[in-house]
Amino acid sequence: ADPTIADSVRNTKLHTFLNNLTDDSILSMIHNIDVNHRYNDGSTLFHNAIMCRREVVVMKLLKRGADPIITDSTGNTALHLAIEMGLSQDIIIYIINAAGSTIVNIQNDEGLTALHVAASRTRVWEVEYLLEKGASRTILAYEKTALDMAKEKWALDNIPDDAKIVALLQPVIVARGADI
Template sequence: MELYRGSSTNQMDYNDDGRGPKSGKMLASNDERLDSGLDSLKEEECTDVVVSDFGRMSMAERQDEPWRKVLTEDGDTYLHLAIIHEAKEAALKMIHLSCGDPFLNIQNNQRQTALHLAVITEQPLLVEQLLKAGCDASLVDDCGNTALHISCRKGSLACFGLLTQGCPQQLPAILQTPNYNGQKCIHVVAIQGYLSLLESLIQFGAHINAQEQCNGRTALHLAVDLQNFELVKLLITKGADVHSFTYGGHTPYHLTYGRANTDIQKVLYELTAPHLRELPDSESEDNDEDYEDQCISDDEDIYDDIKMMGQV
């Protein structure tokens, strides 16, 4: 499936992390990592530490599981570190030795599980193996994001597919889980403009008219806000309610006032009942600045500096 991201102009900063970066490592893009810790291990050095320490353990030692009890000062396990630094072989060994074990669901100080980190670093093989081994996809990080929220924001087709198909019993609940900015997965996808992922979420049972909790916008309201005509058309085709109200009493058509895209305004004008076309008398509670103040965040996936066995 090819990822289709609908065109969007004047896109606002609708991010769903909920917090700025802590001191530590952050993933600035798919290939670039920024290290703000002066004494942190370099990536190659950390990978060597994880692989060599784990590799030196005899099978008897592995069965005694001492490596499962080791945590860094940031709450990371050996598995967290192996995933962060893409030491794939070491990560796979630990996953295979931990099937059904609570070790797989240990959350670090940012409440990230191994599954969160595998999605952040876009390693679908590890996502697949973690799910098969029993990792809980419903757990949320310290911003309230499930692993699926993160894959929706990143637009990772492979991880998205594995998460939506690999935990069928948990998926309905995950789709209804808002993060701490009040956004469900369908809102995250709408904000990012990923049309194909939005279609898939609807097929999997996401509620097309679900309201985000900051001020009651639906995916259609967000599409109008972001002036994404392709997304507006798709949502209407899929049955989005053009008469849905925000908490401030505004329909999607109301949000076209003062906006540049007249095509969106024309389409919604024709579909909106005449008595709902006029703006309500009360002052809008849905202006962009208010929304950004409520839901401001950084668009980076972050994880902390590394400290292993007392060494940095």
């Protein structure tokens, strides 16, 4: 049976067995599939590869034209998911480059941006990179900015990296007449 053919609920064997297949097996099956096909739950093979931390497959799907801006059933983009799952810096960079910098400020159904996710997951490099790419410090989710969430996390966990994130997210205040 063809592992790329969807059943009555729009799932494929490839989707169902992603966790159990090797990267090579998956790569051999994806050459003729629509990489942006949505399953019944709203996800794509790309989303599922991210959630399974299959970075080789994620990169191949991006190169095949997977759209990082497509959202899953809860409004998460590939960037939200990649940061949540702790994928590599290379994957984060490639997703943003493929999607364009507007992806950094897309809010999911809960109002979270990638910056909120990075701050709440204590992902220092990701916070710094998202800010470089134009992530807004002022977008609210649950009536909180990413800074508010980082401060709460730091107060609860007292992890040094949380303090670094708070420092990164603090607004830059430039004194009148200061050299910048």
